[in-house]
Amino acid sequence: MAAAFDTITAVHRLEDAGLSREAAEAITAGDLEASGAGRDGLATKADLAALEARMTWRIIGIVIAANALLLAAFKLIP
Secondary structure, eight states, rough: OOOOHHHHHHHHHHHHHHHHHHHHHHHHHHHHHHHOSSGGGGGOOOHHHHHHHHHHHHHHHHHHHHHHHHHHHHHHOO
16 A cells, blocks of 8 residues: 655655755656656545445346356256
């Protein structure tokens, strides 16, 4: 799991080290972009809900298929 990147703290630390606000923001934005820690790769609650729904329907399909196979097997037994 990727750790969250606190951009505000990073900017403040760079400013405390003597950089200008613009330089600190540029460096922080570059670090964020290079690390891929942006929000693009994170799952949202909606993403997780959709995944849960897909998994639920797949499980239901598997259960129905298994029951159909059992019913067919019982019909073949004399």
